[in-house]
Amino acid sequence: MHIQPIQNEYEKEIVDLILNIQQKEFNVPITIEDQPDLLEIENFYFKPGGTFLGAFIDGKLVGTIALVKFNSEAGAIRKMFVKKEFRGKEFAIAQHLLEQLIAYSEENGIKNLYLGTVSILQAALRFYEKNNFVTISKEKLPVDFPLMKPDNVFCHLQLNSK
Known part of the structure; x- marks a missing residue:
């Protein structure tokens, strides 16, 4: 497996991976029109100081994770998706992806990571809890946190300051 920052040269693969998981696997009523960030990865993620990482096996995109830096010390995790056949401890x-995103965050002065997800994604919630994320109420989110319409569960991780 190889993980690297990716931008819109992988747009088709990114959109296919994410929409298939959202729509077909989990029946989340979301379209590409609801996610314009996927068509503007450089402007939306990289320019403000975030990143968008892709995991590749045999040259094929099998997973993604992204960071939206929304203020000088905080970022929002977005677009954490792994193809079904590559999930689990065997591939990890x-x-x-999460470890690389955390390392990037620490290197770039981010002290707090937040994320929003949907309650039906129980495996994702367990994964975040195992990685020391704490579930918080929507009211405890920073005022500048970039909310996504379908999200109804929110998590926070305080990073070690270097």
Whole structure:
């Protein structure tokens, strides 16, 4: 497995991976029109100081994770998706993606990571809890946190300051 920052040269693969998981696997009523960030990765993620990482096996995109830096010390995790056949401890793709995103965050002065997800994604919630994220109420989110319409569960991780 190889993880690297990716931008819109992988747009088709990114959109296919994410929409298939959202729509077909989990029946989340979301479209590409609801996620314009996927068509503007450089402007939406990289320019403000975030990143968008892709995990590749044999040259094929099998997982993604992204960071939206929304203020000088905080970021929002977005677009954490791994193809069904590559999930689990055997591959540990989600774990490697998260670890790289945390390392990037620490290197870039981010002290707090937040994320929003939907309650039906129980495996994702367990994964975040195992990685020391704490579930918080929507009211405890920073005022500048970039909310996504379908999200109804929110998590926070305080990073070690270096």
